[in-house]
Amino acid sequence: xxxxxxxxxxxxxxxxxxxxxxxxxxxxxxxxxxxxxxxxxxxxxxxxxxxxxxxxxxxxxxxxxxxxxxxxxxxxxxxxxxxxxxxxxxxxxxxxxxxxxxxxxxxxxxxxxxx
Amino acid sequence: xxxxxxxxxxxxxxxxxxxxxxxxxxxxxxxxxxxxxxxxxxxxxxxxxxxxxxxxxxxxxxxxxxxxxxxxxxxxxxxxxxxxxxxxxxxxxxxxxxxxxxxxxxxxxxxxxxxx
Numbered sequence: 001x002x003x004x005x006x007x008x009x010x011x012x013x014x015x016x017x018x019x020x021x022x023x024x025x026x027x028x029x030x031x032x033x034x035x036x037x038x039x040x041x042x043x044x045x046x047x048x049x050x051x052x053x054x055x056x057x058x059x060x061x062x063x064x065x066x067x068x069x070x071x072x073x074x075x076x077x078x079x080x081x082x083x084x085x086x087x088x089x090x091x092x093x094x095x096x097x098x099x100x101x102x103x104x105x106x107x108x109x110x111x112x113x114x115x
Numbered sequence: 116x117x118x119x120x121x122x123x124x125x126x127x128x129x130x131x132x133x134x135x136x137x138x139x140x141x142x143x144x145x146x147x148x149x150x151x152x153x154x155x156x157x158x159x160x161x162x163x164x165x166x167x168x169x170x171x172x173x174x175x176x177x178x179x180x181x182x183x184x185x186x187x188x189x190x191x192x193x194x195x196x197x198x199x200x201x202x203x204x205x206x207x208x209x210x211x212x213x214x215x216x217x218x219x220x221x222x223x224x225x226x227x228x229x230x231x
Binding site for chain 1: 148150152157158159160161162165167206208210217218219220221222223224
């Protein structure tokens, strides 16, 4: 069964460093998302991406964040200068279309720890 | 404003007990979808069910059942004869028709602990 994959599973970085989290969505999916979950809290929407541009972003997704689909398979989230409060689990998701009824398939997550 | 509330932070039951997880939502949209996801200790998010705002029929899938009541804006989830493997955090989520990209708005989650 096709699945969303994410690498790395755990990333440890120093405050102020740049990190890139990688995701490979399901191959025939066209809509991509990033969510984050601070430990013990709810899952929060960061950004949605379609046709090589951002469709929607939340207040969390400030200038420190960017997303990119550098090739036909990868979807990346970059944090330019990490802060302690960026420590969280980051989930990538994909769906077949932008239809709000569509199930989003989630990857296993990348745990980011900022020291 | 859209919002999902799961008032139960933690629930602990003994195996074979039935348990209901509550979910209350707020939306101004007349067309929307509700979802339940399971997050086991391993951390991934597993899709359980999707329900649209026009379909209030209850659904049963094995030991799982869902009760959608538009009048009370609730979409509750019941596990019958709970098992230890049901121990997880369960999230209710909302997706509205009027948003641009189908983002999911999650509740705070309910941590279910099923003891043997």
